Amino acid sequence: MNFNPGKIGFGLALIVGVTQSSWAQTTVRLSDFKDPSKSWKEVGQVWADPSLPNSLFTDGQGSVLVNLPDKKNPGKDLVSTESYGDLELKLEYMMAQGSNSGLYLQGQYEIQLLDSWTKISPKAGDNGGIYERWDEARPDGQKGYEGYAPRQNASKAPGLWQILEVGFQAPKFSASGEKIQNARIRFVRLNGVTVQEDIELQGPTRGSLRSVEVARGPIRIQGDHGPIAIKSLEIKPMDTQAPSLANLTMEVYSGSFADLNELAGKTPVNKKSLHSLNELSTGVTGTSLTKVQGTIQIVQAGNYTLDMAVPNGLGAISIGSESASSLSSGRIRVEKNLSAGSHPITFFVSKPRDWTTQGFSLQIQENGLWPVQLSQPAGNTQTDSDPIWVDTDQTPVLRSFIEMPDRGKISHAVSVSSKAGIHFSYDLSTGRLIRVWRGLFLDATPMWNNRGNGVSRPLGNLTYLNSSSKSDPITGTDSFTPKGYQIIGDGQVRFLATTATGELTDQVQLLADGKGLTRTLKRTGGSSIEVPVLEGKSIKQIRENFYWIEDAGLYLQVGDKSVKPTLNSQGQVVLPFSSELTYTLLF
Structure with missing residues (x-):
């Protein structure tokens, strides 16, 4: 690869000689890798139907890499032409349903890429895990060792774009070639959630390019296990010598x-x-x-x-x-x-x-x-308190303030958990679904520590459906008066309200299979209105009644075939609502 440090627009972006406060969006080219197989293609768009195993669909020519192995074109790993030592890396990728891949640092140490959509207790072989090492000389059942499971499942559904960020310290060697320091994973963040931190690697993981460790090595993306798409890959060498x-x-x-x-x-x-x-x-x-x-x-x-x-x-x-x-x-x-x-x-x-x-x-x-x-100051100056995480068995539903992306707060809000490891928050004063997430429930430290500020924060992979703290009620110009809520079962709550035209019930059910939630709205009286479902810039129909909201990172499934989602002038995906409306969000 020929890199121009002042111009970003090529594959593996080496950010050298310039200072950047944030990652730049960077395309990937097959020419950045050695001898890519015919299973890899450069396409303009890629998508999936999460109900179809090992399937990705493509359209046009462009800068998205997609691997579609079959009998005619069996999959093969991508191996970068450049080699790296210490680095930070950011990968935006998409998994097909049931698919398997991996990101090998220096071609040696694998961070697993897997469709782990609904896993509650992920293992080392799940998305964001550090794959195990392997020794055939060990007894059966013990051949794999020193794998590290992610702290929680922060994965998204197959066919949704995911982001993996990694901080990696390469092994260090003396002038004579003796290893004097092991490789180390400083962090792995999956969709914004830290799932690995400060992990020392005693040696290469299973399937490494070579059995011996090296100071510098290529980036390798597994291509022989199933379909995967890559939108961007950014690499920042961390090789500045410390002052x-x-x-x-x-x-x-x-x-x-x-x-x-x-x-x-x-x-x-x-x-x-x-x-x-x-x-x-x-x-x-x-x-x-x-x-x-x-x-x-x-x-x-x-x-x-x-x-x-x-x-x-x-x-x-x-x-x-x-x-x-x-x-x-x-x-x-x-x-x-x-x-x-x-x-x-x-x-x-x-x-x-x-x-x-x-x-x-x-x-x-x-x-x-x-x-x-x-x-470092002398003595123990640690002032941070131990975190207070909400136990969903004891507190499956929590009232709290909610911090919003526009820097405002919602004061009348409730968050609901489920045993399937998915959760949502609801604005009681407007009847709006605010956010959904997968993984652990809530950090209530800001709320309960010392005097507290009333705020709880999601611990998992968070998606905002509504980013404003000053939104209108779900009924628009019609009056809206909340009348409380009823907990029906695990992850199932019925919210009650009155409007100028009658009663409104809003039942939200987190799905037991962990794939998302279903919402059913019912009201008496009034003409048809548009209900804001989530913020989004585009709607792509995958199949009948099933849509992909790409920038929001969600699927929308509508219960009534005659009801179609549209975009309004406020950048919202809306659905018409007269007397009853049912839809499902998958994430």
Whole structure:
């Protein structure tokens, strides 16, 4: 591959020499891989019917890669022409119903790609799992070992686009070729949910390209197990060398300082040299301000971010010729473009009240550098509380505030769980379904910890059906007065309301097979209205009464063949509703 770091529009995007705060959408080409088989094609569009096993459908020519193995064209793995060491990777992919694939880092370590749609307790061989290693010499039943199941099932339905993000540290070797550090998975995020974290890999997983480990290797996508489509693949090498601090000296000023101008005319009561910031100790038993000066050694030019925090105190950073303007509490963040070489740096650490905890926290990162901890305060300064996760056996339905993407909150809301591992939230004041998700239920830490703020947050793979905190009632201009709800059974709730024209019942049932939910609306009186189902930009009919809302990541199935979904001017998928309406959302 010939890469142009300043232009993104090719296959495996090497983000080098430029600073990007977010991933860029990147197409993939078969020319980015060695000798792709005829089962792989470049198409304009791909879709699936989740009821049909091992089937993907395509149309046109374009930049979406699809693997459609058959007897005439058996599947074969894609192996990139480029090799990589440490990296971050983002893959947008689609699985057919019942299909199986895998992403091999360096061709050696497999992250499983699988249709795990309705699994409640996923295993290492499920979507987002780290596949097991294999040893034929072991006894039967023990040949596979050191596989890691995802923490929860954050998968989507077959035929929906999914996103896999991986942080990978390659194994390290001495000059003589001896391995001195194992490979490590820093994180795996599946559809925005962290399902693996800080996993050390003792060796290659089953089906690796080679039995020995290497410092650099290709990206490999399994193609011999079933259909898969790939919309984008982005790779960011994490090979920026970490900066270091040198020539450190400190001066300690006695007294309580809330402003840097108060230092004028003051004489330090303590001075000394430091080998590292972790040696910082004021030597005084009262309030003080410590000024640490030195140089930061930059090996590779880039846009660096320093994050500083002073426990129970104030801090400031200055780099180069710039002066620190003020002392701040909380997180102090400085971003600066630094050339390779040595740059003056100064830290101010003020303890105007509590002087017992010595030192401060300092972290540095860059686009191609994972966060590096340069300093840690002495003692245990951990203030985070243990998370409070809602037990669905004890609390299957929870009233709480809900944070919305538009930054507003819904105060009259209820979230409903099911034993099938799927859940929804409902706005009681408007009669709208707000969101659905798969995986674990709710994190109630913001709600129940300390005084709390009333908010609970979904723990799984979240899809918003409505992103605004100021939506109109489901009945539009017709009046809407909520009258409570009834819990009917597992994942089944009937919501009650009155309108200007009569009574309204809204029954929502999470499906026992874990595929989605069915909603039935009934009302007395009134003319036909349009019910907003979800936000979406396009509707594609897959089969009779069955539609794919691609950008929303959902399927819509309508109960009445005569009822057709349409898009309104507000970017919503709507259905006509007179006296009764039933539809199903699959996710």
